[in-house]
Each structure stands twice: as C-alpha cells, then as structure tokens.
Amino acid sequence: xxxxxxxxxxxxxxxxxxxxxxxxxxxxxxxxxxxxxxxxxxxxxxxxxxxxxxxxxxxxxxxxxxxxxxxxxxxxxxxxxxxxxxxxxxxxxxxxxxxxxxxxxxxxxxxxxxxxxxxxxxxxxxxxxxxxxxxxxxxxxxxxxxxxxxxxxxxxxxxxxxxxxxxxxxxxxxxxxxxxxxxxxxxxxxxxxxxxxxxxxxxxxxxxxxxxxxxxxxxxxxxxxxxxxxxxxxxxxxxxxxxxxxxxxxxxxxxxxxxxxxxxxxxxxxxxxxxxxxxxxxxxxxxxxxxxxxxxxxxxxxxxxxxxxxxxxxxxxxxxxxxxxxxxxxxxxxxxxxxxxxxxxxxxxxxxxxxxxxxxxxx
Ligand code: COZ
Numbered sequence: 001x002x003x004x005x006x007x008x009x010x011x012x013x014x015x016x017x018x019x020x021x022x023x024x025x026x027x028x029x030x031x032x033x034x035x036x037x038x039x040x041x042x043x044x045x046x047x048x049x050x051x052x053x054x055x056x057x058x059x060x061x062x063x064x065x066x067x068x069x070x071x072x073x074x075x076x077x078x079x080x081x082x083x084x085x086x087x088x089x090x091x092x093x094x095x096x097x098x099x100x101x102x103x104x105x106x107x108x109x110x111x112x113x114x115x116x117x118x119x120x121x122x123x124x125x126x127x128x129x130x131x132x133x134x135x136x137x138x139x140x141x142x143x144x145x146x147x148x149x150x151x152x153x154x155x156x157x158x159x160x161x162x163x164x165x166x167x168x169x170x171x172x173x174x175x176x177x178x179x180x181x182x183x184x185x186x187x188x189x190x191x192x193x194x195x196x197x198x199x200x201x202x203x204x205x206x207x208x209x210x211x212x213x214x215x216x217x218x219x220x221x222x223x224x225x226x227x228x229x230x231x232x233x234x235x236x237x238x239x240x241x242x243x244x245x246x247x248x249x250x251x252x253x254x255x256x257x258x259x260x261x262x263x264x265x266x267x268x269x270x271x272x273x274x275x276x277x278x279x280x281x282x283x284x285x286x287x288x289x290x291x292x293x294x295x296x297x298x299x300x301x302x303x304x305x306x307x308x309x310x311x312x313x314x315x316x317x318x319x320x321x322x323x324x325x326x327x328x329x330x331x332x333x334x335x336x337x338x339x340x341x342x343x344x345x346x347x348x349x350x351x352x353x354x355x356x357x358x359x360x361x362x363x
Contacts, residue, residue, distance in 0.1 A: 001357050008255070012182055012352070013190065017050060017340050020181040022256035027263060029179055030054070035266050038175050043149045043333075044068065046175050047121065050340045051114045064118070065148060071122035072143035072152070074130060078102060078123075082131055091131060091328045092211040096204060098127050103200030112199035112346055117339030120203055124332040125149070128325065129156030150174060153332065157325070165274050166319050170329075172270040173315045176263040176308060177330050179337030181256070185209040185216070189338045190345045191352040199342050206338045210331050213250075218309035219316060219326035221250025226283055226313070235290040243298045249291055251310030253302070263308035267315060275318050284314045 004010050019028040027034045030049050037046050041055070048056040048064050056064060074082075081101050085094055102108075102123060108116060126143060133140040141159040143152050150171045154162035180186070189206040193199065210216040225242075229235045242249060254261055268285075275281055288306050295304040316326050 001355070003357050006255075007354075012187065013345070015181070015341070015344060016053065017344060018179040018181050018337065020256050022254070022258050025257060025259040025262045025265075027176075027180070034176060034262060038172050038266050038270070041175070043171055043174055043178075046178060047149075047336045050179055050336050051117055051343070067115070067118050068122045068149055069143070069145050071119040072126050074098075074123065074126050075105075077104075078127070079130065082127070082134060085131075087135060091128060091324055092207065092216075092331070094131050095124060095127055095328055095331055096207040096211070099123070099200065099207060100204045103198065103204070108198050108200050112193070112202075112339070112342050114339075114343065116199050117336070117343065120199070120339060121332075121335045122149075124328075124335055125153040125156065128328045128332065129153065132157060132325070153329075154319075157321075169270060169274050169315050170319060173267060173312055174329070174333035176266055177312070177333045179334070179340065183215065184212070185334065186338055186341050189342050193342045193345050194349055194351045196349070199339065202342045203335060203338050206334075207331055210327065210334065214248075216327040216330045216334075218250045218307070219313040219330075220323040222310050222313035223317065223323050223326075225250055226280070226287060229287055230283060235287050236294065239287070239291050239294050240298070243294060249295065249304075251313065252291055252295060252306060253304045254307045257305065257307065258303035260305045261307040264306040264311050267308065267311035271311060271314055271318065278318065280317050281314055284311065 017030060019026070021028070029037060029046060030053055032049070032055075037049075041049075044064050045055055045061060048061065052060075078098050078101060081098055082094065085097065089097075099120065102120070130140050138159075141156050144155055147155055147161070151162055151167050154166060154170060182190075185206040188209040189202040192205040193202040213221060225238075229238045232238050239249065271278075271281055288310060292305060295302070312326065312330070316323070316329070321329070
C-alpha cells in the first residue's frame with residue numbers, strides 16, 4: 001500500500017469541462033484554448049460554455065445575462081447575517097458563511113441545476129461589495145441592470161462606472177480563473193456532492209479550501225514579495241534568501257504546469273496591452289526573470305515557473321484593488337468552475353472514499 005501524498009499524479013475523475021495540459025502549458029475549456037476565449041469572449045459567454053457545454057447564441061446569451069441580473073440582490077436575511085458578523089472577520093470567511101446560509105433557501109433541495117449555479121455565481125460579487133461598503137461605513141451601491149457581470153462588480157465596489165480598460169483587465173483575469181480541472185477546491189466540491197449532499201454544501205467546502213494561501217491566497221503573497229523587493233532594491237538577494245530559508249515564492253510553481261502557466265502568459269500579454277509601461281509591471285517582469293533563474297539554480301529539475309497568481313497580483317494592483325479582495329475575486333470567478341463540476345459529478349456519481357495507511361501501533 002504506497003501512499004501518494006497530496007494525491008500527486010492520481011487521476012480522480014474523467015471530465016468534459018476543462019483540460020490542464022501541464023507538459024505543454026495549455027488550458028482548454030470545453031475544447032477551446034483559453035487564449036482564444038480570453039481574446040474574443042465575455043465572462044457570461046464563457047460561463048455559459050462551461051455550464052452548458054457550448055457557446056451561446058445571442059438569445060441564449062441574453063437569457064443568461066438576464067438571469068444573472070435577476071439574482072444579484074441579496075435577500076434580506078443574508079444582509080442581516082452580514083451586518084451581524086464581527087468587523088474583524090476576513091472576506092473569505094464572510095463569503096463562506098453567507099453562501100452557507102444561502103443554502104437555507106428551499107430552492108436548493110433536490111438535484112443541482114444550472115439555475116442554482118447561476119444564482120450562486122451572481123450572489124458572490126454582491127456579498128463582497130456589500131460587506132466592503134458595510135466595513136467602510138459607506139452607502140452600498142446596489143447592482144445596476146445596465147452593467148454586465150464584471151462591470152457591475154467593479155461598480156458595486158467603487159460606486160463609479162469602471163473604465164473599459166479596467167473591465168477588460170479584470171474580465172481577462174476572471175475568465176482565466178473560471179475553471180482549472182481538479183484543483184484542491186474543485187476536488188473539495190466534488191467530494192462533498194459525491195455523498196449526494198447539496199450544491200451549496202459543495203461550494204461552501206470549495207470556498208473553505210480556496211481560502212488557503214497555497215491555493216487562492218497567493219496574489220496577496222506576491223504583492224508582499226514585490227513590496228519587499230521594491231524596499232530592498234535587490235531582487236536577487238531577497239529571492240535567494242527566501243529560497244535558502246525554504247520559503248516558497250508566491251506566484252511560482254504549480255502541481256501540474258511544469259512549464260509556464262498559460263494563464264500567466266495570457267495575463268501578462270493583456271497587461272502589456274492595457275497598462276503599457278507601468279513601474280509595477282516593470283518590477284514584476286524583472287522579478288519574474290530573476291525568480292525563474294534562481295529557482296532553477298537552487299531547485300534544479302523542479303520546473304518552477306510563473307503561475308497565474310503572479311500576474312493576477314499585477315492586474316489587481318493596476319485596478320487598485322485591495323489585497324484582501326484578491327482571493328474573494330478569484331472565488332467569484334471560480335464559482336463557475338465549481339458549479340460546473342458539481343453538476344458533472346451528479347451526472348455519473350461514485351462517492352469519493354480513498355484509503356489511508358495506518359502507521360500507528362496496535363495496542
Ligand atoms: N518557491 C520555492 N520553492 C518551491 C516553490 C515555490 N513557489 N514551489 C515548489 N517549490 C519547491 C519545494 O520546496 C520542493 O522542494 P524540494 O524538492 O527541495 O522539497 C519542490 O519545489 C516541490 O514542491 P512541492 O511538492 O510543494 O510542489 P507542488 O507541485 O506540490 O506545489 C504549489 C505546487 C502550487 C503548492 C507550489 O509549489 C507553491 O506552493 N507555490 C506558491 C504558492 C502559489 O503560488 N500558489 C498558487 C498556485 S496557482
């Protein structure tokens with residue numbers, strides 16, 4: 001009985017939703033390469049693709065946009081819960097708590113549906129924006145029906161209709177993080193619903209998993225790394241000392257990608273297009289080059305390259321989004337992938353129940 005720590009290399013399910021090709025650095029959503037999708041499609045179109053399995057025509061797209069808009073406002077009892085939560089509670093814990101309470105809504109009984117997925121996807125941006133306004137003591141900017149999903153999210157956060165460039169930058173990031181095969185949080189969601197538990201329990205498990213710094217929490221760590229390097233003025237020295245101390249460089253390495261993460265490349269391209277010369281972006285690109293070189297020298301053969309979170313941090317910085325909103329924003333987009341996988345698991349379910357190797361003594 002050999003133990004596969006972290007289930008490394010284990011294939012836990014077959015899926016039609018996404019394909020992560022670690023060797024060639026490719027990410028495919030329902031047969032389409034993500035660079036193509038990011039270039040030409042909106043959040044709503046790609047969410048539709050992931051849920052339904054094909055890209056929507058005009059009528060289907062309008063139907064999805066309308067359904068997302070109908071589900072944006074929070075029910076009174078969720079507002080009350082948020083108002084009661086301690087101000088010190090972090091945003092990921094707030095999202096986990098409020099989405100869990102959404103499960104009290106009787107419409108989730110029975111099998112999971114795409115309408116459930118749409119509602120959960122639509123609620124998360126409003127939970128984030130309402131909580132932020134409540135903590136800051138500001139009037140909450142209610143959702144606007146004349147704005148699409150990503151624009152409306154930025155509008156609710158700031159109270160201003162966002163710049164097109166900001167919408168494009170955030171939409172690229174959210175498109176690239178919608179889905180990523182059997183990552184830890186998607187696996188949590190599938191394990192949870194494999195017991196025939198409900199979709200809200202499944203996404204609540206996923207949110208709790210996403211909260212971890214080795215999964216969704218990396219962009220904040222990247223900002224800290226870039227700030228530390230900017231202060232020290234010596235990228236090589238800071239990076240080398242961290243690795244020598246056995247610390248992990250946030251934004252580098254990936255369990256599956258053993259070459260550059262295609263999402264990082266797509267984000268970097270979009271950033272260069274949108275932001276052009278920007279001191280932060282210049283610093284990020286210089287740090288990336290030094291980090292890859294030093295990781296190869298000190299960790300030869302581990303194939304440690306830039307992952308999506310490295311340039312996600314640069315995007316969020318360009319949007320002047322506070323670091324505590326990075327992982328919540330990732331959660332808002334990955335809700336689509338989680339719910340798509342939950343629906344797929346229910347179609348052909350076998351309960352997940354691996355084994356463990358007892359290494360204790362027998363009394
Ligand atoms: N910085 C420095 N060393 C790293 C590293 C990083 N970011 N990622 C992995 N390594 C090293 C480990 O220390 C380990 O070294 P040894 O062989 O000397 O023990 C080796 O590479 C393999 O590490 P591990 O088994 O943890 O790799 P795995 O592929 O399981 O880890 C994750 C993948 C994403 C957890 C990655 O290593 C990591 O922690 N990255 C930083 C957090 C992050 O950016 N997460 C977002 C991912 S999208």
